[in-house]
Amino acid sequence: MFRVLMRTLIVWIGCTSAAQASLLTDQLVAYWPLDEAAGTRFDVVGTNHLTDHNGVSSAAGIRSQAAKFTAAQTTHLSVDDNSVLSAGADVSFTISLWANFERVRPNDLTVLAKGASVGGNEENRIGIYNEQMYFNIRSEPHGPELLHRGNVELQPHEWVFVLAWYDAVAGLSGIRTNSKEDLFFWSLGVQDTADPFHIGTTSRIVVDPLDGLVDEVGFWKRVLSPEERAEIHRRGHSGLGLTDPVIPEPSSLILAGLGLLGLRRRARRRQPCGAASERAARGSVAGG
Numbered sequence: 001m002f003r004v005l006m007r008t009l010i011v012w013i014g015c016t017s018a019a020q021a022s023l024l025t026d027q028l029v030a031y032w033p034l035d036e037a038a039g040t041r042f043d044v045v046g047t048n049h050l051t052d053h054n055g056v057s058s059a060a061g062i063r064s065q066a067a068k069f070t071a072a073q074t075t076h077l078s079v080d081d082n083s084v085l086s087a088g089a090d091v092s093f094t095i096s097l098w099a100n101f102e103r104v105r106p107n108d109l110t111v112l113a114k115g116a117s118v119g120g121n122e123e124n125r126i127g128i129y130n131e132q133m134y135f136n137i138r139s140e141p142h143g144p145e146l147l148h149r150g151n152v153e154l155q156p157h158e159w160v161f162v163l164a165w166y167d168a169v170a171g172l173s174g175i176r177t178n179s180k181e182d183l184f185f186w187s188l189g190v191q192d193t194a195d196p197f198h199i200g201t202t203s204r205i206v207v208d209p210l211d212g213l214v215d216e217v218g219f220w221k222r223v224l225s226p227e228e229r230a231e232i233h234r235r236g237h238s239g240l241g242l243t244d245p246v247i248p249e250p251s252s253l254i255l256a257g258l259g260l261l262g263l264r265r266r267a268r269r270r271q272p273c274g275a276a277s278e279r280a281a282r283g284s285v286a287g288g
Contacts, residue, residue: 024228024242029084030219031242032199034058034067041067041077044243048084050077050199059213062098062159062236066215069200071109074209076200085114085197085219087123087166089189094165094220095126096229098236102211104131104154109210111162112217113202115193123193125202126164128154135164135175137190150177161233166190167223176229218242 031045037058041050056075057068069075079085087093099111108129115123115138125136132149154160154177163176171187199217200210216236224232232242 024231026220027222028218028220028242030217032217033064033241034061034215034217035065037065043079046084048079048082048197050079052077056200061213061215062100063216063239063241066098066100066213067199068213069210071209071211074201076198076209078196078198080196081114081194086192087190088192090168091190091221092166092168092223093124093190094163094222094224095124095218096161096163096224096232097126097217098159098161098215099128100159100213100215101128101154101156104128104156108208109212110198110200110202110208111210111214112197112199114197115191115195115202121193121195122202123191123195124164124166126162127208133160133162133175133177135173137166137173137186150175150180150182152177152180159236161236163224163229163232165223169223176233179230179233181226181229216241 025045028045030043030048032041032043032050034041035058036042038055039052041052041056043049052075054073054075056077057070058065059068060066067077095112097112101109103109108127110125110127113122113125113127115121115125122136122138127134127136129149131154132152133154134149150162152160161176161178164174166173166186168189171185172183173186174181174183176182199214202208218232235241235244
């Protein structure tokens with residue numbers, strides 16, 4: 001009976017883990033793990049592959065490898081403008097990433113941007129200025145803009161989790177730095193520019209280039225829930241990507257299995273992930 005319950009439990013937890021991963025990929029339109037040593041960095045959920053400019057290298061990341069940017073060589077990655085990576089006034093979106101900086105002050109450093117930083121043409125931009133992350137969006141060329149900072153003091157050579165979003169329905173913008181979130185009212189929308197999407201600098205003109213590492217960049221066409229934002233942060237610390245299922249620790253399985261010993265035999269008839277999963281579990285027991 002113990003073997004039956006344990007195997008059924010493992011199948012159930014496996015299905016739950018897969019469900020968690022599938023929720024995070026809902027409307028995830030681009031995801032760059034940035035594991036490549038050099039050259040093109042591939043979008044693993046779409047076709048927005050990033051072109052390497054001036055030799056973006058790699059180093060150990062928060063998960064596997066990360067893209068390494070060198071300001072002196074103006075290294076950066078880009079993909080041409082397209083509807084997938086464009087926002088617009090009525091479009092909600094979320095961007096997440098991990099970064100590790102060579103320096104955190106005093107200059108303005110760009111981590112990710114769509115739109116030029118000169119001429120009032122930003123669409124969205126994530127950067128660092130004087131030890132704080134910031135998120136910048138603009139409603140129209142040369143028009144009103146929102147530039148807000150996260151209230152977390154950064155340190156060089158330390159990994160930081162950054163997640164920024166715009167909620168077109170609620171008229172809110174937010175930035176998360178590690179576990180700290182800051183919200184700001186913004187009901188004017190975000191402009192849709194024809195500029196490329198860049199990592200490591202701004203669009204059109206190489207300005208404020210980055211010195212440091214960037215890893216695990218995701219782009220959603222929706223606002224993530226607070227629970228989802230916390231889950232992505234937790235995954236990075238666990239060495240998991242956005243699409244990886246969570247594998248429970250063996251000790252957790254053993255403790256949960258011991259707790260099931262007192263259940264009646266009818267527990268074997270439960271179908272937490274569908275009949276196919278239960279049959280697979282029973283077949284495994286029969287074969288063992």
